[in-house]
Amino acid sequence: MTGRRRIAAIVTTYFPASHADVIVGKFIAGFPTDEGLLAPEVDIVSLYMDQVAERDIGLALARSRGIPVYQSIPAALGAGGRDLAVDGVLAIGEHGDYALNEKGQKLYPRRFFFEQIAGVLATARRPVPVFSDKHLGHCWDDAQWIYGRARELGVPLMAGSSIPLFWRDPWLEHELDSPIEAALAISYGELEAYGFHGLEGLQCMVERRRGGETGIAAVRCLRGDEAWAALDADLRPLAVAALERANKQAGASGAPEEIVKHPVLFLLEYADGLRGAVLQEGSYQGSVRGWAYAARVEGRIVATGLRSHGGPPYPHFSYLGLNVQRMFLTGVPAYPVERTLLVTGALDALLESHHRRGARVETPYLDVRYQPSPVPPIRPRGPAPVGASTQPLQ
Secondary structure, three states: OOOOEEEEEEEOOOOOOOHHHHHHHHHHHOEEEOOEEEOOOEEEEEEEEOOOOOOOOHHHHHHHHOOOEEOOHHHHHOOOOOOOOOOEEEEEOOOOOOOEOOOOOEOOOHHHHHHHHHHHHHHHOOOOOEEEEEOOOOOHHHHHHHHHHHHHHOOOEEEEOOHHHOEEEOOOOOOOOEOEEEEEEEEEOOOOHHHHHHHHHHHHHHOOEOOOEOOEEEEEEEEHHHHHHHOOOOOHHHHHHHHHHHOOOOOOOOOHHHHOOOEEEEEEEEOOOOEEEEEEEOOOOOOOOOEEEEEEEOOEEEEEEEEOOOOOOOOHHHHHHHHHHHHHHHOOOOOOHHHHHHHHHHHHHHHHHHHOOOOOEEOOOOOOOEOOOOOOOOOOOOOOOOOOOOOOOO
16 A cells, blocks of 8 residues: 555546546546646556447457456446445546437447446445536436536546647636626537537636626527527637637638638627627538637737647646545545536537527526636646647547
8 A cells, every 4th residue: 555545546447548438548548738747656556448349449458457447337436346445437438339419419438437437425324525527417407417416426527638738839828707698619529528528618617707607597509500500699709819810820810700610600609798609610520620619808808829748748737637536635636526517507508409409498497506616726827739629638
């Protein structure tokens, strides 16, 4: 026994560049950062894989590192015994062979993972920290259940993706209680998986507005000409400013209609009157190959590019991992899980709107109120890396 925190990794599947690889792998081999490779301060002591992929590397990695692989989640949390034997859990419910429903939502077993984890923690009466990758569930009911069960058990819960921890080009962080009047994020790719990234990029910024977060009253999802028609005089200048930042390295320029070939527009009506939007290139083949954010603050437009790092070793996941590690060590999440709860509910409602051909969906249940953390997360503050945002985020 070394006295270091012992962590169980619960993953859907483990192949090269999967989320298990780019997150769990860094807890094993180290976190590449702007300051160099940082050694992990916790130990992965058990692994559960829901599926073994054709290109699996998880089994060989575990064998080479002496990490036992278990056939059930309770066994992984007990490190082979009956009692809880870990101090934290990484739950990576992303990638793998799972069905899509009629709204295009991939039915990852995120709630099942947390049900199993929560059962073990409840029996042990020891609420260790849990990180749940990306959105809390494919639907609001699952997300609300996970959030409520974690609170009931007193489990420190953190969730989300690496987007809020990207390099910002130029640096932009709203001061707390900023008078944000409207905001828009740029995204691209598949509607659910990458729509989540766009929404989270928006939310991590606007939650710092005056009064903090108050929830979302209604949403709409529009495509094609309807999306352009809804990009009114209030939102269009934000789209222009954000696209300029998103495509800084790609070299694309011009009116939004000239850049975004397959437009999808998420419209969000916040409970306090804020107008939010995500303009998404609904294809991986278009000229939009990254993320950006723009807002109007007291009549002035500010904008930044949100830069990942295209290709191995995917260091943007290092900053996510370092913040999760800090939670494992301190018991305090790096930022409120309510952010992910709200984004999960908004995405579910937006996909319902899309399924109903752009209908406005009222969301009184998204009465999610919170204040952003006063303690900054661990993240890069230097210039964006060369080659950033040139390849899809894994």
